[in-house]
Amino acid sequence: MEKIALFPGSFDPITLGHVSVIRRALPLFDKIVIAIGKNSEKKQMFSLTKRKAWIEEVFKDEPAVEVQTYTGLTVDFCKRINARFILRGLRTSADFEFERSIGQINRRLYPEIDTVFILTEPEYTPISSSVVRDVYRHGGDISGMVPMEIVL
Template identity: 55%
Template sequence: MQQRICLFPGTFDPITMGHVDVINRAVSLFDKIVVGIGINSSKQPMFTVEQRVNWIHDIFKGDPRVEAASYTGLTIDFCKQINAHYILRGIRYVSDFEYEKAIADMNRMLAPDIETIFLTTAPAYSTISSTLVRDVIRNNGNVRMFVPEEVKW
């Protein structure tokens, strides 16, 4: 039987409690979730790829079903490389769904054998985004309630 491998792509700059919530709820649906850190040359991240990969390893060290990797290029090409037939996306608001559906539709046209699965975030985490967390960090604010304890810089 083929393993059910799912890619959860994003920048995870940094990984938030919302991301962790989605992964924890999705892990029972798949044999393996690869948290894929997409490298986009047009974006300048706050944290290095190595830092973000290490955080994911530390957060999920007790669960062999969760792995971390970085990739460049199309998400569907990385899915093929790791033999993932599913893409996981977290949805916070209706506006997220509209944006994510457009990407899912494009991916489906390019790779009809790869399904996109949407999970809504728990209400407690729906306002947390990596962008907002970075803004708080830049302004020397306390982000402890928004990121896992393993996220240190």
């Protein structure tokens, strides 16, 4: 059976930390599906189309990476694509507490799913999509926080 991992998020925008986690996880799985969740209750800075295009460009030379969008429960999307793993990056202990709770609920909803955590490399710990958006909104330089494929 193919080992498929789902890496869900809003990726508004994708950061170098996200990219690092995905690249480091590639040897663990046959395929990683980067899943951009559509959340109607969350205001996005960048369009879904733009975010998907950026991620596809970043991973264009990586055949084991696929980019999709979804709505609804992450575990339901996992079932649809036969993913048995959810990949999550951890920057801080607060991330761990939050992600552990979600991982435990996901396992309760879909017992065949396991959540795999990869620690963010130290240089990316302070970088989050919300920090990038705030710096960008105020005219700051985000070039060291996002992949070079993101052209704003």
